Amino acid sequence: MxxxxxxxxxxxxxxxxxxxxxxxxxxxxxxxxxxxxxxxxxxxxxxxxxxxxxxxxxxxxxxxxxxxxxxxxxxxxxxxxxxxxxxxxxxxxxxxxxHTDPLTLLPNRRALDRQLPALMRRAHDRAQPLCAAMVDLDHFKRVNDAHGHATGDRVLAAMGTILTAAIRDSDLAVRLGGEEFLLVFGDATPADAAKACERLLDAVSGFRWDDVAPGLRCTVSIGLAVRNTGERTAHWLARADKALYEAKRAGRNRVESAPQ
CATH class of the missing domain: 1.20.5 (Single alpha-helices involved in coiled-coils or other helix-helix interfaces)
Structure with a gap:
């Protein structure tokens, strides 16, 4: 088988x-x-x-x-x-x-051009005011002359730290160049923006500048402008810049608001 x-x-x-x-x-x-x-x-x-x-x-x-x-x-x-x-x-x-300033680690002008339109659109969509504050270190040339440019760089770096701590997530802090900075306050009334600028004055004047250089004292002047409906960006920032120079003429270490 x-x-x-x-x-x-x-x-x-x-x-x-x-x-x-x-x-x-x-x-x-x-x-x-x-x-x-x-x-x-x-x-x-x-x-x-x-x-x-x-x-x-x-x-x-x-x-x-x-x-x-x-x-x-x-x-x-x-x-x-x-x-x-x-x-x-x-x-x-x-x-x-x-898009970052290497000294202060803040956004630079290129970042401003990219981020500011988004802030403006959001403010428009939410019918919220948008405030810009030009911030300038007082007598910064004297700092460089008296303490040297290396100290001046440390002052600018410290300003970057102060501004970063002063803003919210809805705000924008930018180094425009030299000793000039720009703050854009999103979702803030003009009164709120003015109070924030006053707090910034105190933060700068109360900073421990002696740690940067013995005997060093620094203050800032601020020009604040609220953007009007339909206002061109250049005109809006120019009004803030004009208010800044008014603060300088009025004695510095102060906030001046531009008329609307």
């Missing part, structure tokens, strides 16, 4: 059954002393085992190669993602550097 099964033309498609038949026939012929037939089935079993082993090894090799290729593809994807992330971070850093 088992020999008949071996004659089945489809037996090669069932290696497991073929293995069982050769093993069983080999053992039976061996028990009956038909060693020639037993050896024949043992050899066929051996050939079959080798063939199956090679097939299994080939399949495992292909699986291993596929796994390695998948891993390599995954690593390539991760590397591409990391490279893209590095490029994005580098671009963000370059963009931040391009």
């Amino acid at each position: 088992m020999v008949a099964q071996l004659a089945d033309p489809f037996i090669e498609d069932d290696p497991a059954r073929l293995t069982r038949l050769h093993r069983a026939l080999g053992e039976m012929y061996k028990e009956r002393g038909h060693f020639k037939f037993a050896l024949d089935h043992a050899e066929k079993l051996h050939e079959l085992t080798l063939r199956l082993t090679r097939q299994t090894a080939g399949l495992q090799s292909r699986m291993l190669i596929n796994t390695l290729e998948i891993e390599q593809a995954r690593h390539e994807t991760e590397r591409s993602q990391l490279e893209a992330q590095v490029l994005r971070i580098r671009a963000e850093k370059l963009d931040q550097q391009a």
Whole structure:
């Protein structure tokens, strides 16, 4: 019966059954002393085992190669993602550097041009006032002349710290250049903006300037202007700048508000 099964033309498609038949026939012929037939089935079993082993090894090799290729593809994807992330971070850093004053770490004029329109649109959409304050260090040239430009740089850096602490998330503080700064108060009434400017005067005059240079004292003058409906930006900031010079003429270390 088992020999008949071996004659089945489809037996090669069932290696497991073929293995069982050769093993069983080999053992039976061996028990009956038909060693020639037993050896024949043992050899066929051996050939079959080798063939199956090679097939299994080939399949495992292909699986291993596929796994390695998948891993390599995954690593390539991760590397591409990391490279893209590095490029994005580098671009963000370059963009931040391009829009940040390196001395005070405040936004610069380029940042003002980019951020001010958004503040103006928000104020318009919410029907809220928008106030601009020009801030200028008093007698800054004397600081440089008496204490040196390195001390002057430290004074400007300290002003950056003071202004950053003075503003809210809805506000904007910018270094325009030299010793001049601009504050834009979002979501603040003119009275609120004026109070914030008075607090800024106190913060500057009360700062521990002795830590920057012995005997150093610094104050600022501020010109405040509320933007009128439909007013051009240049005209609005020019009114704040004019109010600043009025504060200078009135004795400095004070806030002057521009007429609307």
